[in-house]
Amino acid sequence: MPLDPPFRFPPVAAGEPLVLSASTYVSFERCPEQAAGRMRGTYGPESRPAFVGGLAHRIFARHLKSGEIADADLASACREEIGGSMNQKLAALGLKPSQLSAVIEEVAGLYQRFKTLRTEGFEGAEVALESEPADGVVLRGSVDAVFAEDGGVRLVDWKTGALGDPDAQLAFYTLLWVIEKDEIPALIEAVSVKTGERSETVPSRALVDDTAVRVASAVDALRSSWDSGGSLDRIAGPWCRWCPLLDECSEGAAAVDLLDG
């Protein structure tokens, strides 16, 4: 049923075209300057956990789209996925082909756990959502899976590490879904395939409106930092450890020193 009153994205200041992805929004919510760094093209190096997670997600999607993968076929399925779209990441990681078996073994463990999750009502995997709710502002995300649920759909994000705090990411997907489909998902869910942790929320209209305000304000801040060349607020925390700006950030360095005791 269409939203009543209709959804309206908040006004944003005019500026350069900007694409805001789910991961950059999540980064902005943690530390605005880290997100500004991403917009400038500063990303961290490829990591082994990210590579394992990316490959596991490809295998989960393959399972949902084409059916269960037999144990004997998993290694070749992994190699096909790597050859299809992950070769560059493999090269960036510097993993030798001979080190791949350990990676595939890890993915096999995650896949075993994945197979115990409920997947009834499957509608789509790696569902790309993209919209331009304001002039020159593109919002982009990819939902791991969409399932039919009583009263609508369930959007699911699978984590291959700890669950962490998935709220901002799930709220961003909810907003994208509302803009594209004009309906609020019945349920948004994040599940750690590795640890079994789970977060489930029935999203409300208030969540959608609040997220839209936060996203619009992120757009304004990122555009203004881009225009002025100035930096945004730096909010230090455990995430600094993997921040590509750490070397030039005293706040981040102090946080990491503290964490290391």
Ligand code: SF4
């Ligand atoms: S090191 Fe930490 S505080 Fe500094 S920019 Fe990165 S995330 Fe922000």
